[in-house]
Amino acid sequence: MTVRQVQHSGDIRDDVTADFTAAFGGSPQGVWSAPGRVNLIGDHTDYNDGFVLPFAINRRTVVALSPRADSVARVATSFTDEVAEIDLRELTPDAVSGWSAYVLGVAWALGQHGADLEAVPGFDAFVDSTVPVGAGLSSSAALESALAVALNDIWRLGLDARTLARVGQLAENEVVGAPTGILDQSASLLSREDAVLFLDCRSLEAEVIPTGFAEAGLEVLVIDTRVEHAHADGGYRSRREACERGAAALGVPALRDLTVDDLQRAQRLLDDETFRRVRHVVTEDQRVLDTVAALRTEGPLAIGGLLDASHASMRDDFEISVPELDLAVEVAQANGAIGARMTGGGFGGSAIALAPSDAISRIRVAIDGAFAEHGFGQPEMFTVVPSAGALRDR
Template identity: 50%
Template sequence: MGVREGFAQLYGTAPEGVWAAPGRVNLIGEYTDFNEGFVMPFALPHTALAAVSRRTDGVLRLHSADIGGPIVELRVDELEPRTDTGWAAYPAGVVHVLREAGHPVTGADLHLSSTVPTGAGLSSSAALEVVTALALNDLYGLGLTRPRLARLAQRAENDFVGVPCGVMDQTASACATEGHALHLDCRDLSLRQIPFDLAAHGLVLLVVDTRVKHALGDGAYAERRAGCEEGARQLGIRHLRDLAYEDLPAALGRLTDERVRRYVRHVVSDDHRVGRVVALLDAGEVRAIGPVLTEGHRSLRDDLRISCPELDLVVGTANASGALGARMTGGGFGGSAIVLAEAADADTITKAIEEAFAAAGFTTPRVFPAAPSAGARRLS
């Protein structure tokens, strides 16, 4: 049953519309967004769908086709940050921040469904936030731009849910375009669509969902963010974005905390890697980005220390089986890795990864190709 039909069955009337917002894969630039640095995500074909209608009585009703259970009923003027850690906190948080920003959202009925894998580092939560924000923006005629919607969706996750994420995930979901990667400056939200047509080059980007579930609200993400902020403070700069790559060795020599030093080294070098990938893609050297991806994984593993045995096994096995490059993607501690490969080698690499997981006694991973897809949109 589709979300439109599910909405009608739940609420007894047809929705005013149906919207979609995608998950994302981040090609390069990890933990750089909240340091006001650079990232390069693209949207997945997997989306969160929302059938939505307005209400005028201050009631917010939420239902998930994936999770089931009863309708969650809330009052918009009683929404309190960090009181609900379940799935409903994400759309409810969007309503809260829209109202806080002065937008006249007087209630809504929502029925949601998603094909974005949860806990896989592919931004299932951002997709929920963005699809809610876009639907309410359209229905209430708020006139908000896509970057502004992304910022508000980020605030919902930061302030209402309590996860101190950067703005990359929400911006990718809101602003991505088909066939492109999004080069995003997380300081001013300026963005550039970089052509990333893998099929035209005979290439494929595989996403390998390790099925190891992560939970970024457990403090590990927040600890690394705090460490980055401490590094910037000790270096006398506003954000690590302000440290030039060529000045990194001297800056590291001024930091006494080994943990902070590692975090700073990762962020500044990953910002530099984003620039290298942009230059290579602009030059049409798509295959040459592979080693940069693998270099990024080593930094995430050794400096940021957010990898896990399953992610390391994907990267090592893929590269040993002929991949052009591979790295973990997303917040880490599980989730997914990406593998850049010749299209002709995709089946061989996939089989090698599956066999390696079986030999290690790990759960069989989910492997699928990721084509850069369209961002959030109204479907009907």
């Protein structure tokens, strides 16, 4: 999703309401929002039926929406002057493109989950966001989830949050064309304040695990490298295909069904590249389980080494890091972080550092200096706190 980022000086809910009125006239019937997410650990495990540990962040995508008297859907945003418009009765995956595919794709996907697009009313919607685009913080899932909860309410569909996560994933897979798993939408819809979401991507069973960050004097610093990535590109797809090849060769439905003890056999059966892709997923699943166990028994100060190992695995085995991400992680580790890793799909985006509150300023200054020294563009850095999932705001 390539759009310009808009700065907000006040309450984005007030902004989006005013913008709706300017674009469409009248007041919206409601305002809904959904958060971006940080994945604490567990990347590229979701589409392998594995385990993930994300949390929603206090940056959100907001939609103001009202039903119409006809079957037309119109969508506008502060990101662009374009207003997308289509009759819901003509909505197919091939009928939309660009940024509006994320929005109108949700309407189509709801049709696949029981909404009668021949009968439901059309709608006007205005979208705005404080989730950085292209930063690996799931701006697309936040957009899909905000629209999903809004249309679920307006159309009185009665779908639960887990089903709406499936709706968002279907929209992204079939309409946008990105072969993503269920992690991002689940995090945006199911998260709770002050907790991570322990999600089994096979069963969609989810458990809220308190982080203990504040009590331990820790904060999560996001380092947005501003190196943009795109999930619909070949790098992401080729990693997924390698995982599918590995599972087939090893005779299991998904890599989730392997353990670390199976890696010796995998190395004998697979070519080197496919083996390393498999090894990342299998060891990352175990790191998620180990992180959950550590949070439950020892607290967050015990998880730093797992975060560091996760980054090394994504860098060396899955090969989805970039020099900017590696530098951000290394500098954070050298300046007081207890653990740091890239987060998200890779090929750009953001890293996170879990660090004592009194080390955050030092880490930020050191990263700024290191990026300048290496000739990289200036990163954007901000702290995030685990926040609530998608909801109706007004």
